[in-house]
Amino acid sequence: MKNKLDIAVVPVAGLGTRMLPATKSIPKEMLPIVDRPVIQYVVDEIYHAGFKKIIFITHSSKNAIGEHFNEDSKIKQDLAKRINKSQLKDIKNISNKKIDLVYINQEEALGLGHAIKCAEKEVEKNPFAVVLPDRVADGSATDLKRSNLAKLRRHFMNTRNNCLLLAKIPKNEVSKFGIIKPKKSFQNGFVEIEDIVEKPKFNKAPSDLAAVGRYIFTPDIFEYIPPKPLNKSKEIELTHAIQLMIRDGHKLNGLNSDTKYFDCGDKLGYFESFISFALKDKSLGKDYKRIVKIFSK
Numbered sequence: 055m056k057n058k059l060d061i062a063v064v065p066v067a068g069l070g071t072r073m074l075p076a077t078k079s080i081p082k083e084m085l086p087i088v089d090r091p092v093i094q095y096v097v098d099e100i101y102h103a104g105f106k107k108i109i110f111i112t113h114s115s116k117n118a119i120g121e122h123f124n125e126d127s128k129i130k131q132d133l134a135k136r137i138n139k140s141q142l143k144d145i146k147n148i149s150n151k152k153i154d155l156v157y158i159n160q161e162e163a164l165g166l167g168h169a170i171k172c173a174e175k176e177v178e179k180n181p182f183a184v185v186l187p188d189r190v191a192d193g194s195a196t197d198l199k200r201s202n203l204a205k206l207r208r209h210f211m212n213t214r215n216n217c218l219l220l221a222k223i224p225k226n227e228v229s230k231f232g233i234i235k236p237k238k239s240f241q242n243g244f245v246e247i248e249d250i251v252e253k254p255k256f257n258k259a260p261s262d263l264a265a266v267g268r269y270i271f272t273p274d275i276f277e278y279i280p281p282k283p284l285n286k287s288k289e290i291e292l293t294h295a296i297q298l299m300i301r302d303g304h305k306l307n308g309l310n311s312d313t314k315y316f317d318c319g320d321k322l323g324y325f326e327s328f329i330s331f332a333l334k335d336k337s338l339g340k341d342y343k344r345i346v347k348i349f350s351k
């Protein structure tokens with residue numbers, strides 16, 4: 055295994071069925087939270103956590119994502135004539151970051167595990183992060199250098215252990231997540247993980263701690279991604295690969311977080327994220343609040 059942890063894999067090739075019909079022609083990652091698309095919050099988080107390269111696992115129907123990050127001087131010139139300095143700075147900042155963006159096609163949405171496998175050649179033998187773009191951290195716009203992703207990155211660099219982000223979730227929601235079985239108690243916010251189960255039933259869940267979309271893996275994970283769905287799953291699940299990897303003796307640590315992560319791939323989660331970011335908006339927050347109050351009477 056190589057030493058550097060510079061790569062983040064961001065899968066954006068899912069079908070986004072929970073957000074239809076909005077996602078019929080627009081990728082869910084391009085839906086706005088206030089004035090910027092979901093994917094931009096996630097790219098900012100990755101950049102500020104210290105990564106140097108993002109591999110998007112995408113689909114030919116999702117060109118809008120590449121176009122958003124593409125530096126297009128013609129558009130900039132046209133825009134520059136019509137917008138103010140701060141808007142222009144915002145637009146330039148989208149593509150000015152010192153981070154490489156690479157796009158790899160997943161021809162068919164066969165599942166998250168399959169999407170990650172598509173990155174294997176590009177990742178080579180490096181450790182890498184997986185960042186699910188539909189999970190957006192509350193407040194991620196303000197405190198990015200100390201984000202949970204940055205903490206996971208540091209933890210990996212110190213220990214070389216695979217690690218992932220955990221959040222405590224209500225018991226009645228365990229069947230929507232990969233749920234972990236902790237081995238020892240938490241130290242420095244991290245716990246050793248003994249097992250992980252994909253979407254367990256309410257009464258069979260080993261805990262109420264769920265994986266919430268931020269992972270760091272050694273390249274060994276690729277060996278454990280099954281070639282077809284396991285058990286009763288319809289898709290090739292990343293959780294199954296993680297489970298096989300732990301059961302084969304690889305270490306996995308979990309960082310417990312009380313940061314709220316919105317599920318922006320779901321109508322309620324998306325709405326919640328929009329309201330939360332809008333109310334905290336520096337310039338228009340007060341006005342948004344006034345409007346929300348009027349409509350909640």
Ligand code: UTP
Pocket residue numbers: 065066067068069070071072073111160162163164165166168169186187188319
């Ligand atoms: P989700 O299951 O949340 O996304 O996958 P989805 O499949 O797009 O959503 P629904 O359930 O149909 O509404 C988590 C992440 O993995 C990506 C998705 O784009 C999302 O960011 N993904 C999922 C892929 O890239 N490829 C896949 O085959 C499946």
